[in-house]
Amino acid sequence: MRDVCIIGAYETKHGSFKERSLRDLITEAGNGAIRDSRMDRKEIQAVYVGNYAGNEFNGQNTIGSLAATILGLGDKPAIRFEGACASGGIAVRQAYWAVATGQYDTVLALGVEKMNGLDPNGTMQVVSRGQDQDFEGGFCISGPSGFALNAVRHMHEFGTTKEQMGMIAEKNYYHGSLNPFAHKQKTLTLERIIKAPMISYPFGLHDVSLVTDASAAVVITTMDRAKGIRDKLVKIAGSGQGGDYFTSAMKESSVSFSASVRAAKEAYAMAGATASDIDVLECHDCFTVTEIINIEDLGFVEKGRGGPFTAEGHTRLGGKIPVNTSGGLKAKGHPIGATGVGQVVEMTFQLRDESEGRQVKNAKTAMTHVLGGPGAVSIVHILKRVEK
Amino acid sequence: MRDVCIIGAYETKHGSFKERSLRDLITEAGNGAIRDSRMDRKEIQAVYVGNYAGNEFNGQNTIGSLAATILGLGDKPAIRFEGACASGGIAVRQAYWAVATGQYDTVLALGVEKMNGLDPNGTMQVVSRGQDQDFEGGFCISGPSGFALNAVRHMHEFGTTKEQMGMIAEKNYYHGSLNPFAHKQKTLTLERIIKAPMISYPFGLHDVSLVTDASAAVVITTMDRAKGIRDKLVKIAGSGQGGDYFTSAMKESSVSFSASVRAAKEAYAMAGATASDIDVLECHDCFTVTEIINIEDLGFVEKGRGGPFTAEGHTRLGGKIPVNTSGGLKAKGHPIGATGVGQVVEMTFQLRDESEGRQVKNAKTAMTHVLGGPGAVSIVHILKRVEK
Numbered sequence: 112m113r114d115v116c117i118i119g120a121y122e123t124k125h126g127s128f129k130e131r132s133l134r135d136l137i138t139e140a141g142n143g144a145i146r147d148s149r150m151d152r153k154e155i156q157a158v159y160v161g162n163y164a165g166n167e168f169n170g171q172n173t174i175g176s177l178a179a180t181i182l183g184l185g186d187k188p189a190i191r192f193e194g195a196c197a198s199g200g201i202a203v204r205q206a207y208w209a210v211a212t213g214q215y216d217t218v219l220a221l222g223v224e225k226m227n228g229l230d231p232n233g234t235m236q237v238v239s240r241g242q243d244q245d246f247e248g249g250f251c252i253s254g255p256s257g258f259a260l261n262a263v264r265h266m267h268e269f270g271t272t273k274e275q276m277g278m279i280a281e282k283n284y285y286h287g288s289l290n291p292f293a294h295k296q297k298t299l300t301l302e303r304i305i306k307a308p309m310i311s312y313p314f315g316l317h318d319v320s321l322v323t324d325a326s327a328a329v330v331i332t333t334m335d336r337a338k339g340i341r342d343k344l345v346k347i348a349g350s351g352q353g354g355d356y357f358t359s360a361m362k363e364s365s366v367s368f369s370a371s372v373r374a375a376k377e378a379y380a381m382a383g384a385t386a387s388d389i390d391v392l393e394c395h396d397c398f399t400v401t402e403i404i405n406i407e408d409l410g411f412v413e414k415g416r417g418g419p420f421t422a423e424g425h426t427r428l429g430g431k432i433p434v435n436t437s438g439g440l441k442a443k444g445h446p447i448g449a450t451g452v453g454q455v456v457e458m459t460f461q462l463r464d465e466s467e468g469r470q471v472k473n474a475k476t477a478m479t480h481v482l483g484g485p486g487a488v489s490i491v492h493i494l495k496r497v498e499k
Numbered sequence: 500m501r502d503v504c505i506i507g508a509y510e511t512k513h514g515s516f517k518e519r520s521l522r523d524l525i526t527e528a529g530n531g532a533i534r535d536s537r538m539d540r541k542e543i544q545a546v547y548v549g550n551y552a553g554n555e556f557n558g559q560n561t562i563g564s565l566a567a568t569i570l571g572l573g574d575k576p577a578i579r580f581e582g583a584c585a586s587g588g589i590a591v592r593q594a595y596w597a598v599a600t601g602q603y604d605t606v607l608a609l610g611v612e613k614m615n616g617l618d619p620n621g622t623m624q625v626v627s628r629g630q631d632q633d634f635e636g637g638f639c640i641s642g643p644s645g646f647a648l649n650a651v652r653h654m655h656e657f658g659t660t661k662e663q664m665g666m667i668a669e670k671n672y673y674h675g676s677l678n679p680f681a682h683k684q685k686t687l688t689l690e691r692i693i694k695a696p697m698i699s700y701p702f703g704l705h706d707v708s709l710v711t712d713a714s715a716a717v718v719i720t721t722m723d724r725a726k727g728i729r730d731k732l733v734k735i736a737g738s739g740q741g742g743d744y745f746t747s748a749m750k751e752s753s754v755s756f757s758a759s760v761r762a763a764k765e766a767y768a769m770a771g772a773t774a775s776d777i778d779v780l781e782c783h784d785c786f787t788v789t790e791i792i793n794i795e796d797l798g799f800v801e802k803g804r805g806g807p808f809t810a811e812g813h814t815r816l817g818g819k820i821p822v823n824t825s826g827g828l829k830a831k832g833h834p835i836g837a838t839g840v841g842q843v844v845e846m847t848f849q850l851r852d853e854s855e856g857r858q859v860k861n862a863k864t865a866m867t868h869v870l871g872g873p874g875a876v877s878i879v880h881i882l883k884r885v886e887k
Contacts, residue, residue: 132633134633157742158742163560164554164560166552166554166555166625166628167554167555169632170628170632170636171628171631171632171633172551172552172581172583172628172629173581173582173583173628173629173630173745173871173872173875173876175581175582175876176582176583176742176745176871176872176875176876177631177745179742179745179875180631180744180745180746180749180875184742185742185743185744185745185746185749185875186742186743186744186757186761187742188740188741188742188876189582189742189875189876190580190581190582190589190593190740190876191580191581191582192578192579192580192581193560193561193563193578193579193580193581194561194563194564194577194578194579195560195561195564201578205578205593208596208597208600208602209596212596212600212602214596214600237554240554240558240559240560240561241560241561242561243559243565243568244557244558244559245520245522245559248558352576352578353576354546354564354567354572354573354574354575354576354577355573355574356568356573356574357561357564357565357567357568357573358568358573361568361573369574373574483561483564484561484564487561487564487567487568487573487577488561488563488564488576488577488578
């Protein structure tokens with residue numbers, strides 16, 4: 112196994128863009144990451160793409176080959192990976208593995224989703240196809256109502272409150288307000304968050320992530336190739352994938368996502384690290400309660416302590432372990448296939464001290480975490496700064 | 500790199516099945532392959548799925564996690580791979596690589612597509628999303644009319660005839676008539692094939708592959724683990740992936756698929772083999788001319804000689820290099836995500852001397868080849884029989 116690093120990273124502005132096409136988003140992100148890598152485009156040997164449902168959102172499938180073609184790499188092997196909201200994380204992990212094992216020396220991992228365009232019901236239908244249609248989707252269990260079951264159980268077992276969930280939203284809006292690439296760049300008061308119209312109890316409008324258009328990309332290469340290029344390199348020190356049953360009723364727990372626990376265990380073991388080594392975390396806050404559950408599952412706090420830990424401010428910029436400095440899915444946005452790649456972009460910038468206005472001081476080790484399908488796929492990466 | 504083999508293989512009957520669900524097809528193929536592997540289900544460490552458009556055909560996305568769940572492997576990492584008509588081949592190749600490099604010891608690679616259910620126009624629309632929508636799909640270049648351009652150019656440059664293309668269909672219908680799992684189990688005369696209603700010149704109804712429902716699966720493990728299980732093992736001796744531009748106008752040639760050439764070069768080099776070592780071939784006959792072009796691109800005949808070589812009977816059962824003994828996409832059928840996996844199933848049975856009624860005598864080395872998107876992705880595998 113070769114040491115592997117992120118040598119280039121870029122993401123587009125996140126938002127709802129009538130005037131931007133899927134092609135346009137891919138062009139900007141892919142070329143941005145290649146430019147940032149300071150490598151010759153010709154050195155890229157494969158193009159790996161995370162995309163959830165371009166065929167339904169944009170009438171375009173097979174976006175691996177599309178992206179390779181757009182970026183002048185059409186003669187290179189291209190693959191599209193899909194695992195619902197974890198699709199982008201899968202693309203990064205598979206690219207990492209290909210480079211680590213010598214299949215390819217340099218791979219572009221890109222994520223993209225252009226979700227806005229359908230009417231809201233259409234969007235919800237496309238998104239809900241990432242759940243078991245025979246046993247859940249067909250019975251009106253959507254993303255919000257499915258995760259709401261996790262929320263009420265967490266409230267019941269641990270006394271987690273709607274206020275604590277609101278504090279996740281308040282924090283992530285605050286972080287997003289500092290990120291020029293975020294979909295929502297505004298702060299909201301906790302009161303307004305809690306009094307927002309109900310979506311699915313206990314989730315109000317601001318407990319829910321955004322429907323976002325964006326693309327993100329990273330260039331992944333061997334540490335040996337990267338050494339001459341930059342002084343601050345971002346090494347992929349650990350990578351893990353965990354699975355869990357697709358059908359919620361088959362899952363072991365409603366207050367933990369086993370897929371996250373398994374992915375983190377693998378990534379920690381590979382990196383020889385524990386949660387106490389992590390300086391900054393991007394995790395999958397598709398709903399506010401998900402971030403509470405994530406910080407428990409990933410080992411930052413004991414099970415049930417996620418709410419109080421948040422309320423104590425430890426996950427805010429300046430806290431013990433800043434979480435979702437980008438604004439997360441809540442405020443940066445959740446362009447499904449791009450989300451897992453965008454997290455790696457954000458953590459790369461943090462580890463290179465380039466997160467102006469939201470920089471975590473002296474961040475040396477970072478973690479990314481995505482969760483898809485719902486709770487059926489999780490990808491965790493541990494990134495470390497390596498200096499000359 | 501560890502030696503890797505196919506230890507279990509299974510595919511469902513191919514057809515147009517009103518009464519069978521996506522879930523049902525996955526259940527039969529996955530459990531069939533596990534049973535055929537003679538391994539304990541618990542030894543499978545990951546589930547890799549090729550599927551093209553379950554979200555549009557069946558209202559179900561994220562079929563990696565669905566398949567893992569159905570097969571009692573929901574706690575294992577699962578990924579869905581998509582590269583248009585090459586999706587199943589990608590799943591096999593990624594599973595091979597994961598086992599060869601020690602990421603996992605045993606992986607189930609499954610392909611599935613349930614295409615029948617939409618009206619014919621709907622089906623065509625879903626399939627055409629595997630092409631560049633901005634520059635081709637939007638201008639009425641579909642699969643048939645796109646490949647028809649390759650056909651007329653091949654006719655112009657090399658004198659390939661509609662009769663020679665018809666002979667591909669006649670042969671593959673004949674092979675399919677010997678395969679109880681084929682969608683079409685009947686022979687057709689060359690005259691009837693040539694006089695069939697026109698789809699897109701020069702393609703008549705019988706120059707075109709079928710819209711098919713099916714699932715296929717293989718269990719991939721290390722040679723060391725497999726040795727105690729069977730006397731005849733099928734080793735994955737070579738694996739290659741090639742890419743080409745997604746947009747046809749950007750391709751170098753209209754009479755060759757560069758993606759196939761690149762994939763074959765990689766697979767031949769890994770296996771230390773040439774075309775003369777191959778005893779039997781399953782290749783991507785999405786249209787009759789594609790098989791003619793494939794046998795040229797894969798090195799079995801010189802460029803331009805595919806038509807005459809077919810007419811001389813060399814690719815028929817009993818010929819020098821039997822091609823598509825299963826019936827191919829033409830007669831076994833083309834359940835998009837399952838196709839690339841089903842080819843590996845067919846070649847596994849040939850190499851284990853289990854292809855009753857269509858067995859190629861003394862088959863020791865086989866090749867599989869898929870092409871997707873159109874002509875933008877190709878996967879080639881070389882399989883070898885290893886006996887105790």
